[in-house]
Amino acid sequence: MINAGDTASAIEDVHDVGQLYNTANSRAVRWAEVTVVAIAAAGRPSATADSVLGAVFDSVDRGDPRFFREMGIRRELEQGLKLTQGCKDFREMREKFGGIYNCSGIPYSNSFANEIVTKAVCIFRMTRGDTWEAIKAAVNMGRDTDCLAAVSAGISGALTGAASIPEALTRQVDYATSVNPHTCCKMTLRETSDALYEAFKARIARMRSFIGEMDAE
Numbered sequence: 001m002i003n004a005g006d007t008a009s010a011i012e013d014v015h016d017v018g019q020l021y022n023t024a025n026s027r028a029v030r031w032a033e034v035t036v037v038a039i040a041a042a043g044r045p046s047a048t049a050d051s052v053l054g055a056v057f058d059s060v061d062r063g064d065p066r067f068f069r070e071m072g073i074r075r076e077l078e079q080g081l082k083l084t085q086g087c088k089d090f091r092e093m094r095e096k097f098g099g100i101y102n103c104s105g106i107p108y109s110n111s112f113a114n115e116i117v118t119k120a121v122c123i124f125r126m127t128r129g130d131t132w133e134a135i136k137a138a139v140n141m142g143r144d145t146d147c148l149a150a151v152s153a154g155i156s157g158a159l160t161g162a163a164s165i166p167e168a169l170t171r172q173v174d175y176a177t178s179v180n181p182h183t184c185c186k187m188t189l190r191e192t193s194d195a196l197y198e199a200f201k202a203r204i205a206r207m208r209s210f211i212g213e214m215d216a217e
Contacts, residue, residue, distance in 0.1 A: 003040045004200060007037045014036045028113045031117045039158045042156075053081075053121070080118040081125065083100075090138075093137070097141070111148075119141060123148070127156065162189075
């Protein structure tokens with residue numbers, strides 16, 4: 001969100017953060033690119049669900065085409081979107097994905113980045129970016145539901161905001177945070193979002209100041 005509207009900077013930042021614990025061209029970082037590009041693209045004033053998906057496909061598989069063909073990010077996203085083209089709810093989508101991501105033959109039975117991001121993009125399209133509908137679809141899909149909800153609702157929330165989420169749920173999350181002895185931050189969701197927005201505006205102000213300084217020369 002700190003890179004709202006700026007997909008190139010979002011990619012740069014996810015590499016900086018991701019390489020704290022992954023190699024530069026790891027599949028995890030490359031799949032993370034899809035998530036941050038979607039969130040950044042959703043932050044544009046004129047963004048729509050279709051424009052977000054378009055930004056994703058404009059950004060994936062950059063660089064050496066042979067390397068990315070082997071990684072298969074674009075191919076897996078396209079297959080997932082094609083497979084779930086007609087799905088109207090999570091039940092239909094869960095059945096579609098059941099034969100693909102089913103714990104068979106993999107060492108970690110929960111999920112990998114490719115599964116979560118592909119499903120999240122498909123949920124985002126199915127719900128047209130409605131945050132509450134994306135959350136409900138994700139938590140009912142089975143398997144790694146917390147990560148799936150975080151990614152699909154994160155992209156959706158960047159596009160449409162949190163107005164669709166019931167206020168009672170927000171109050172419950174804020175209360176749970178306030179009594180959690182293990183968190184280092186007791187801010188409410190509103191306080192967190194306001195702080196992030198102020199940080200975004202401060203970043204833009206610094207950029208404008210720099211541009212003014214350079215233009216003066």
